[in-house]
Amino acid sequence: MMSNRIITISREFGSGGRTIGRMVAERLGIPCYDHELIDKITEESGLLKTFVESNAEDIQGGWFAMITGRDFYGHSLQDDLYLAQAKVIRELADKESCVIVGRSADCILAEQGNVLTVFIHASIEKRAERARTQYGLKIDDPESFLKEKDKRRKAYYQLYCDRKWGATQNYHVALDSGELGLERCAQIIASLY
């Protein structure tokens, strides 16, 4: 239903994007789905199983697929997971207004006109601090750790969305949570709803 309004939040690891998502949802009185919740819904929906089975019928890979986990078209279990999650995200967006954090929801819902897309980032220092204090992560070399995290998110996004993760042009709003603070970010996003 196009009368629903969706806010998607993409974020650098440790930038507090998930917390901001929850704050926004609370302000607006709508649910917030983060990646854990989406994974859980996907699992319970049985969708992943359906995708894997339907693709299994088409597998043309033989020993190649067995060894690599991919068929000759390069189709993998990760692809099935993406398709299942994308279906879950579309169903959530159809059902009700909500905030969705992560899982490339912005590009999955890109064709819809009712989506506000947000990107949250922060400096390496601020993110390392947050990773330490909030997640209790003990990191020897936070810069490498966080850059590796970013690299994976970027590669995932590039693969499935075919565009650049974190490029300003892909988002209606991009905010530096380290400089502005989580509360201020939540306030801006909610005000745009």
Next chain:
Amino acid sequence: MMSNRIITISREFGSGGRTIGRMVAERLGIPCYDHELIDKITEESGLLKTFVESNAEDIQGGWFAMITGRDFYGHSLQDDLYLAQAKVIRELADKESCVIVGRSADCILAEQGNVLTVFIHASIEKRAERARTQYGLKIDDPESFLKEKDKRRKAYYQLYCDRKWGATQNYHVALDSGELGLERCAQIIASLY
């Protein structure tokens, strides 16, 4: 003086960044310096002349400099202009709170703690429309025209700031003026001041 507060606005051509800058300045009751005004102040200051002359004394290029407009270190008139403009921008920021649009002010003032850095962008369609209606530009191929404009801004920024123009990480706030509207953008920026 660190009690001044500065807002820098970088923007894609045709995104309305200059208009937003003026709106913000009006809301806050502070002056707005755009690139034309900065060029004018630079010219009147005589700074450019000083830079050119002081560099002329060091020129080691001979025929090379005469042909290329650069000495052996690659120093050019454009570099002198950049240095003169940078000095003007630093003086403006020292003097009073203000909005500065363009001219890489964000990276020139990067070391200061009293700067809010903003990036304004919009889709090619919205920018082409704005270029037509606001600037009266007649463009056969708006996409190439705007991409060429962006490419130049990007290259300039890369050269003098050694970082990526338009990358979310370089700005506290990045806004899609085409989707949010100029008024809403000005409102958000002013609220963060």
